[in-house]
Amino acid sequence: MRTKEMPDAASREDTARRSNFARAPLLLPALIFAAGCAWGAGSPALFWPSLATVAFWGALWLRNLSAQRSLLFFLGALFFVGVYGASFHRGWRPADDLRHLPQAKFGADCWWEGTIQSVPVEKERAGERTTTAIFAVRRAWLSGSWQSASGRALLEVRAAPVGGLTLSQRLWVRGALRRPGEPRNPGDPDWREILAVRHVAYRLKATWSDIRPLNPGSWLGRQIGMARRWASRLLRTGIESDPEAVALLLGMIYGQTGGLPAKTEEDFRLAGAYHVFAVSGQNVGAFLTVGLALLEAGRVSRWRWGWALFPAVAFYAFFSGGSASVGRAALLSSLVLAAWLIRRPVSLLNLWGACLLLFLALDPLSVQDVSLQLSFGVVLALLLLSGPLSRWMASPFVPDPFIPRSLLPRAARFLERVGGGFALLLGSSLAASIGALPFEIVHFHFVSLVGPIANLLIVPLAELVVTVGTLSLCLGALSSLLGVLLNNANWLFAHALLATVATAARLPAAGIAVGDPWTLLSGTPGLRLLFPATPLGSACLVRRQGKVLLIEAGERGVLLPRIDPIRRFYGWNWLDGAIRREGSSWRIAPRTPWGVEAAFAPMKQFSLTNTLCLQPVAYAFPKRGAVDAGTALLFTGKELPLFVLCLDPPSGVEAPSPRPGTIDLLLALGPAAATPRHRATLQGLWLSLGPSGALLGELDRKGTPRKVRSLGRSAVEVTLEPGRIQFRPYRQPPLSYAADPAQEDKGATSQTPSSPEGSVQ
Structure with missing residues (x-):
């Protein structure tokens, strides 16, 4: 008599891994397309060769649709489509003509008319408030006459009143265009490349007296500005006397980091915890948790009516600044809610690939955006590595599977729960650190050694701060007393987070500098x-x-x-x-x-x-x-x-x-x-x-x-x-x-x- 053998744990895990990849058909195309965009973003000279190569690989794919090699031809064509798109946006896309204007554009008496195209961000340093936004120029007053112009500049306005600038607002600005500063030392940021990712070639500095608003902005822009001021007022209620705690809450809830002291920001970097200020999946997750809990409290099925949170998620993405990390989180959450609505299984790896393809299709040069690289890299590492790492770390605490759980002693069950929770936190922290490691080395030349361990306390505290802050925004609008109580509770959590970060940053060898790879290879003769x-x-x-x-x-x-x-x-x-x-x-x-x-x-x-x-x-x-x-x-x-x-x-x-x-x-x-x-x-x-x-x-x-x-x-x-x-x-x-x-x-x-x-x- 033949008996059917039970599969062991390793075979079950291998089968689950293969099924996960089979349910993520967009993962590999997204990675191939991203690699093509990264190559094409380096030089506009690749435009015509990549276009010819796309035609060649596309022809091979169309001729071999039924063959097994069709996937290879399709991926080859997709790679060179990415090269073609990035090189086109790099040098062949109709560029702004600000660079073709006469030298008078660098004079202080120039007037510029245009529209604000990003959510204005207010930062305060040394008692001086500066508001920055992307300014799309439409025409310019140069040498005594108006000239048509097109292009984008980074507008920096000093001493602007709170809410003085809004999204989609038309302005007249007096000031001189300035080229972004070139790096003067090894390791300095290259602002030309950083701003070029957002199609910005110049900076425009002005004071509020040099601004002439032409309209109040669009309805959406006004609502976003009002919402940010409203959120700032609610989160300050009851704790106004502690500006550091207030700045921390504003930075973690909607990314307003301008009020943090430089020493605090450096401590977060040394402790490997600066990610808490990147409005991303953690913030969107807390926002959705509160929204779904409200649906459950109203006895409304979240599976059927979760889509009703679409507008709220989209508004929160704009409200928090619209960075790549929050855009990715909002898009991923919206796709999950859509899958619930149409009753389709959810594959996070497949949704990750869909989000990356959509981002790069809209703007291939965004592959050079550090925020996008960190966001997608960390999430991919979490999806691929957190599960295996957590299971491996929890294996010593797992009891014998042949012993019924009802017969396990309380100590064994307690040890399994505590050990499993600790392994889940540590596995997720290590996976996130591994995902961020290559980008930290390439862009920041620094690796936090205490980060994986410190994040065991920092991440739960940060989630608690974000969740309580979200509740304060929702309930504080209904009752000022509830808002004060929640903010004071959050004040304790915020100071616990600050103390944890400061302790981790002061540890010996909290982080190490990692030199640029090309510098390490070149040597120092x-x-x-x-x-x-x-x-x-x-x-x-x-x-x-x-x-x-x-x-x-x-x-x-x-x-x-x-x-x-x-x-x-x-x-x-x-x-x-x-x-x-x-x-x-x-x-x-x-x-x-x-x-x-x-x-x-x-x-x-x-x-x-x-x-x-x-x-x-x-x-x-x-x-x-x-x-x-x-x-x-x-x-x-x-x-x-x-x-x-x-x-x-x-x-x-x-x-x-x-x-x-x-x-x-x-x-x-x-x-x-x-x-x-x-x-x-x-x-x-x-x-x-x-x-x-x-x-x-x-x-x-x-x-x-x-x-x-x-x-x-x-x-x-x-x-x-x-x-x-x-x-x-x-x-x-x-x-x-x-x-x-x-x-x-x-x-x-x-x-x-x-x-x-x-x-x-």
């Missing part, structure tokens, strides 16, 4: 000196054999936060030393983790590596008077040219660059330039860096600068290698010079330090 534009002349970062030394010429408390994006870009987590000048003496701090304060001690000599030594010296410019002793640092190293770094020479000295707040770098091009007493004939190069920019000149034997050229106001990196010195302003072509390393047998100072690595004398 020779000796590199990076002068960051924070501004120029405030610091010098020395790199040699994986070691990093900071030479400070500015205030430390201001300097380190400005350098932080640079150190994240390069992946520096330790500072191997910090040097600064106090009066006429030099002081040095030992090796510490980045950002940790250390005591400074007097310095006579410091060996960064076995092949590089720094020491204070007295320096002289021939026929120009001596610079005081201790105002210069002499760098000596194996196979390196001799060079000296001077910080802000005294004002009475006639030096090549007697400007205040500057750093001067003088390099000898040959061995004859160095003497045992460190006096130079200065046949070499001179680099002067200050807030007004960088200057590079050649020095003759008398020390006179000639052929002085400007290197701009961006960061400057100096690379010193055997036989070559290279100056590279950030994102500009380098300038190279030939150089000979100083030789010991010609009377030069020894180029090899005698002290061990990292030693201080």
Whole structure:
């Protein structure tokens, strides 16, 4: 007699996984189409080749509809459709003509007429309120006449009254167009690329006195503005005296993060919890939970009448700013409600693919939007990984399946429930962290190590805050007493969340910097000196054999936060030393983790590596008077040219660059330039860096600068290698010079330090 074997857990899980993918036919096409959009967004030159390739793959697909290879041909055609669409929007789509207007557009007396095309967002920093919105230009007053124009600009209005700008409002704005700021340091955001994703090429700054409203805006825009002001008033009721808690509630309920202190925002980033401010599925889920609960309370079937929440979900998406994350969540929720209405099974993977296809079909360039990447990436990781991870972590707490549950002791059942709940939370947190990891590395160069564990407390607290805040909005409108009670309860939850985040952020090694992949692969040959534009002349970062030394010429408390994006870009987590000048003496701090304060001690000599030594010296410019002793640092190293770094020479000295707040770098091009007493004939190069920019000149034997050229106001990196010195302003072509390393047998100072690595004398 043949018996039918029961499938084991592994086979059941494999069968369930195959059925899930079979019920998600849109998942793979969505990923293929997104890959095509990402490739095409890089260059408009791919437009015609991709169009021809689409025709080729489409013909193959149409000729082989019944063959098994038809799916491959279809996916190939879909990939190149994505390339075609993104390259078209990148360069071949009818572009705005703002860039073709005359140079008068950069004058302060220009007037612009247009319409606000996004929900205005109000932010308050240092007591000054700024309102930003996308402004679609229709015509411009230039050089005494109106000219037709089209295009979009980022409108930034200072001191605008609350609710002064609304969606779809027509305005006259006086001000000058400005190009988005270019990055001046490695790791700085490229606002040109960020705004180009939203088809914005210029910024338009104005004050409220420069605004002339032409109409009150559309009905929807007015309702959204009124709803945001109404929500702000209700959420503040009873807790007005605590602006930090109010700002946290406003940011978590509808994304109004402008009032949060910078320190609080940094704590949320370090703790890996900044996602709580991204209005997304968590907020839409809480909103739907309250709505469905109200339907159940009214004895209305949510399966049949859930579609009635469509308008409310759409309005909430606009109300919270209309970002990619809330748009994805609102669309996904609407599709689930529609599936309930027509009684169709719900496959979240298939709905995820449908949402991504719809987003990219409407705007292929949105594939470069960081918000969209994080939103869809995290949700996909949750759908694919949270279940397997949770089951794996809960397996130690699962009792023997052959023992009836009625016979299990209470301790075993309690352990199963607690362990299962903990495994579900940890599995979901790990899955979300894995989904966000590649985007955090590429865009932010930072990974929170405490995030997966800290989110075990942060996520439930955040859900509690959002749910209670939603209830406060719904019930506070009916009873002010209920609103006050709910807001005060939420005040406790908000402070519990702030305390948890602050504790996680203060843990040692809460997060690590992860360098840009291309930077890590390129390596750092020779000796590199990076002068960051924070501004120029405030610091010098020395790199040699994986070691990093900071030479400070500015205030430390201001300097380190400005350098932080640079150190994240390069992946520096330790500072191997910090040097600064106090009066006429030099002081040095030992090796510490980045950002940790250390005591400074007097310095006579410091060996960064076995092949590089720094020491204070007295320096002289021939026929120009001596610079005081201790105002210069002499760098000596194996196979390196001799060079000296001077910080802000005294004002009475006639030096090549007697400007205040500057750093001067003088390099000898040959061995004859160095003497045992460190006096130079200065046949070499001179680099002067200050807030007004960088200057590079050649020095003759008398020390006179000639052929002085400007290197701009961006960061400057100096690379010193055997036989070559290279100056590279950030994102500009380098300038190279030939150089000979100083030789010991010609009377030069020894180029090899005698002290061990990292030693201080």
